[in-house]
Amino acid sequence: xxxxxxxxxxxxxxxxxxxxxxxxxxxxxxxxxxxxxxxxxxxxxxxxxxxxxxxxxxxxxxxxxxxxxxxxxxxxxxxxxxxxxxxxxxxxxxxxxxxxxxxxxxxxxxxxxx
Amino acid sequence: xxxxxxxxxxxxxxxxxxxxxxxxxxxxxxxxxxxxxxxxxxxxxxxxxxxxxxxxxxxxxxxxxxxxxxxxxxxxxxxxxxxxxxxxxxxxxxxxxxxxxxxxxxxxxxxx
Numbered sequence: 001x002x003x004x005x006x007x008x009x010x011x012x013x014x015x016x017x018x019x020x021x022x023x024x025x026x027x028x029x030x031x032x033x034x035x036x037x038x039x040x041x042x043x044x045x046x047x048x049x050x051x052x053x054x055x056x057x058x059x060x061x062x063x064x065x066x067x068x069x070x071x072x073x074x075x076x077x078x079x080x081x082x083x084x085x086x087x088x089x090x091x092x093x094x095x096x097x098x099x100x101x102x103x104x105x106x107x108x109x110x111x112x113x114x
Numbered sequence: 115x116x117x118x119x120x121x122x123x124x125x126x127x128x129x130x131x132x133x134x135x136x137x138x139x140x141x142x143x144x145x146x147x148x149x150x151x152x153x154x155x156x157x158x159x160x161x162x163x164x165x166x167x168x169x170x171x172x173x174x175x176x177x178x179x180x181x182x183x184x185x186x187x188x189x190x191x192x193x194x195x196x197x198x199x200x201x202x203x204x205x206x207x208x209x210x211x212x213x214x215x216x217x218x219x220x221x222x223x224x225x226x
Contacts, residue, residue: 033214043158043202043216056213091157100146100206103214105157 002026004106006092012112013082021077021109023092032075033093033103034067036060043091049075082113117141118205120217129226133190137203137217140184146206147179149188151199152219158202162188193224 005024013019025032034046048056049067066078075094079086092106119138127133135149146165150158164170164177164186176189186205190197200219207215 042218043152043204045213045215048213058213089155089157102148102160102163103204104160105150108157 004092004094004104006106006109008109009107010110010112012114015084015113016081019079019082019111021090021092021111023075023077023106024073025075025092025094026096026104027073029094029096029104031055031095031098031101032069033095034077035091035093035105036088037091037108038088046077079111082111084113087111087113117207117215118203118217120201120203120220122218122220124221124223126223126225127193129193129195129224131193131224133193133197133222133224135188135190135201135203135220135222137186137188137205138184139186139203139205139207141205141207142181142184143208144205145208147177147186148204148214149175149177149186150202150204150216152202153199158204158216161201190222193222195224195226198222198224
């Protein structure tokens with residue numbers, strides 16, 4: 001069964017460092033997403049991406065965050081200067097068609113900022 | 115008003131019983147509703163989607179949607195200890211842009 005894959009599964013970084021989280025969405029899917037979940041809290045929407053541009057973003061997704069689809073398969077989330085409060089599980093997800101269609105999640109990348 | 119609300123639980127049921135999980139949402143225009151299961155430290159795993167009023171059954175799971183009451187529920191029949199997890203209700207909220215919004219989740223504990 002096709003799945004969303006994410007790397008790394010866990011990353012520890014120093015505050016102020018740049019982090020790139022990588023994802024390979026399901027191959028025939030057109031919409032890509034990043035969500036995050038701070039420990040013990042709910043899953044929060046960060047950004048959606050379609051046709052090589054951001055279609056929606058939340059207030060969390062400020063100038064420190066960026067997304068990119070550098071080639072035909074990868075989808076990345078970059079955090080330019082990490083803060084302690086960026087420590088969370090980051091989930092990449094994809095859906096086949098327009099929003100409203102089922103979203104499938106990757107296993108997540110656990111980011112710890114120290 | 116919160117966009118998607120769930121009782122945080124924990125909801126404890128004995129093995130073999132029916133577990134009933136509930137969710138309300140704020141946006142009357144929402145058209146797509148999902149239940150995900152999340153084990154501790156893992157990603158959300160899709161259980162069911164529902165788009166129309168009424169019931170939708172898949173194995174031991176039944177999703178129920180009532181758009182007039184802005185209410186969606188999940189029934190788990192013959193609950194098993196392996197069903198113990200956090201159940202996340204997710205709704206496509208059109209009012210705030212086109213995004214999937216999650217409730218905080220209900221913790222389910224099935225006791226053997």
